[in-house]
Amino acid sequence: MKPTVKEFFDKDTWTLTYVVFDPSSKDAVVLDPVWDYDPAASKVSTKSAEEVLDFIKGNELKVHYILETHAHADHISGAQVLKEKLPDVKIGIGANITKVQEVFKGVFNLNPEFQTDGSQFDLLLKEGEPLKAGTLTIETMYTPGHTPACASYVIGDAVFTGDALFMPDYGTGRCDFPAGNAEDLYVSVHDKIYSLPDETRVFTGHDYMPGGRPVAFESTIKEQKENNIHIKATTTREEFVEFRTSRDRTLAAPRLLLPSVQVNIDAGKLPAPENNGVSYLKMPIR
Secondary structure, three states: OOOEEEEEEEOOOOEEEEEEEOOOOOEEEEEOOEEEEEOOOOEEEOHHHHHHHHHHHHOOOEEEEEEEOOOOOOOEEOHHHHHHHOOOOEEEEEOOHHHHHHHHHHHOOOOOOOOOOOOOOOEEEOOOOOEEEOOEEEEEEEOOOOOOOOEEEEEOOEEEOOOOEOOOOOOEOOOOOOOOOHHHHHHHHHHHHHHOOOOOEEEOOEOOOHHHOOOOOEEEHHHHHHHOOOOOOOOOHHHHHHHHHHHHOOOOOOOOHHHHHHHHOOOOOOOOOOOOOOOOOOOOOO
């Protein structure tokens, strides 16, 4: 089938959120929602989530799942904001999220009671086990490299690649986060994503508008294999690993890395309020 895809672009974090639905049955899923966060004021707002909710309501969609492609390092997940308004919806993520939880529990010295078994999420998605959302079928494809827990989702003729694969003129996601790995990303893109049919629509998790061009988020597997500036079908593993590793050494940390990860490994939940009713994020000083 060819599902309808509606995108929402958050310029502050360059993030694409998608509502994917069957226009006949109105069955739908939401991918990678955003909870707006201003780090200077340490203030959250629900503007981005409300746009998604308005679209869902206006089109009378039945949302079954909120799916995260990974524990994002550049924005706080809006999954909990959506779930508050859509209480029957379940939040899903690739089952390897446990690897990321283990790493960052140590980085942030989280409470010993913080579980690293993925139990904060409603669903831990496994490769090869299709997920039904009414008339939609979601196939989970593990695509590690950017993080060890990244997953791409194939829904009908479309694949949602998160940070594994960007538009052809921007390339691929970085691999220098804890437990990231350029060799893994090569396999994820070259051997797995590129094995999908050439006509498969590719929807990326971010767009950074290189050269000042307008926002773009959709390509095809054929276009990626022929034109991706980091990894074409003809690119060797050695070429990609050398390029990706060298480039990653030059990159600054994402602006919202520390706030985002500690919330997102907890399924988008803010830390529990302290005795004054205020939630606090932890920031390691290096």
